[in-house]
Amino acid sequence: MNNKNEKPKHPLIPPYGGYRKLKSYQSAEIVYDATVVFCDxxxxxxxxxxxxxxxxxRSGKQNIAEGSMASGTSKKTELKLIxxxxxxxxxxxxDCQDFLRQLGLSLWEKDHPKSQEIRKLAWEKNR
Known part of the structure; x- marks a missing residue:
């Protein structure tokens, strides 16, 4: 590193965070919001x-965020939280499967048209 303004090749603490860009976090956020509405x-x-x-x-969503934030200092903690x-x-x-079973309702398979319709919502901009 010759210039003081250059970033080191291997910083002591690597970049971390950025969890809001992770598909896993985005999906968990959708699951959380939908769960609140469903349960209410x-x-x-x-x-x-x-x-x-x-x-x-909530724990699913929050632990993805917390794991991402911890990743800069501890990969072990990141993996534990994930x-x-x-x-x-x-x-x-x-719990969702129990709800369906107890009410005698069917569980849609991954390829069921209704499942596909709902899955598409996850990738819309203003869901």
Whole structure:
């Protein structure tokens, strides 16, 4: 490094953050927003299930952000938090599957036309 204004090739703390650009964060944010609306509409607000589902969705989103912010100083922490995010979103998925099963409703497969329609919403600019 000859010039004081040049950035070092291998900085002590690599770039980190930028989680809002991650597709995983963007998807988790959509899941969180949709979960809040779904739970408010279909699950008793006073029930433990309502709180657990909303918190699982929030945890998924927040842990992706926190992991991204920690990545500059600890890859181990980043991976741990991403693992927590995945586990939280899996917990939410199980709660949703339980909801459908208990009401005798079918789960749409990934290729079902309704699933495809909803998945497209994730890539629209003003969802």
């Amino acid at each position: 509409r279909f699950i008793d607000k006073k029930s433990r299930t309502h709180d657990q589902m909303v918190q699982a969705a 693992g927590v995010a995945r586990a939280s979103l899996e917990e939410l998925l199980l």
